[in-house]
Amino acid sequence: MEKTKTEQIKLYIVVALIIAAATVAYFRFFHSKKPRQAGSVPVTQVAAFNIPQVKAPTPPEKPVLAVSTRQNDADIRDLFVPLAKPIIVKKKVVKPKKRPKLVRPKPKPKPKPQPKPLPTLRLSGTLTAGKNPIAIIDDQFLRIGDTIFDFRVVEISQNQVKLVSADRQMILKVNENTQ
Numbered sequence: 001m002e003k004t005k006t007e008q009i010k011l012y013i014v015v016a017l018i019i020a021a022a023t024v025a026y027f028r029f030f031h032s033k034k035p036r037q038a039g040s041v042p043v044t045q046v047a048a049f050n051i052p053q054v055k056a057p058t059p060p061e062k063p064v065l066a067v068s069t070r071q072n073d074a075d076i077r078d079l080f081v082p083l084a085k086p087i088i089v090k091k092k093v094v095k096p097k098k099r100p101k102l103v104r105p106k107p108k109p110k111p112k113p114q115p116k117p118l119p120t121l122r123l124s125g126t127l128t129a130g131k132n133p134i135a136i137i138d139d140q141f142l143r144i145g146d147t148i149f150d151f152r153v154v155e156i157s158q159n160q161v162k163l164v165s166a167d168r169q170m171i172l173k174v175n176e177n178t179q
Contacts, residue, residue, distance in 0.1 A: 119149040121163075123172040128158050135161040137172065 124136040133156040135142050142153050142161075151163035151170060163170040 118168070118170060121148070121172055123161055123174050125174060126156055126158060126161065128156065137161065
């Protein structure tokens, strides 16, 4: 049952497409336009407008000054004609109120920063045999050039390590805590 419904739908679609194609083909190829005569040019209609000539008004020789009575707001005057006496509107000048000056307390001097305390580092041991000596500081294996707490390892000898930071220097010895 399902199969026959889908086949019917397909058949309807095919029939509709054939009808549409036949209609397009008829109007495209078989339906002829009116035949033209050889050498004739198609005539287009031109709309004709009858516009009367309008002359621009000539300005008067002397400007006429309009007089404003301004008795009520219903008076209407020509904006392009100057007034006999110009209307002067006086503006009321409003001075801003003076604000009291704010008295700011003087800033307290900042205390000089104390240098950071040296970190507590413990040298567990050194390995100096071979080309690249190794120091064991706080359970970390460090070589020359490595850093720990902003300190760079500069020198590793048999029982001590020399560390340098930007402004300090520290020497660690085996089994000694630094402060």
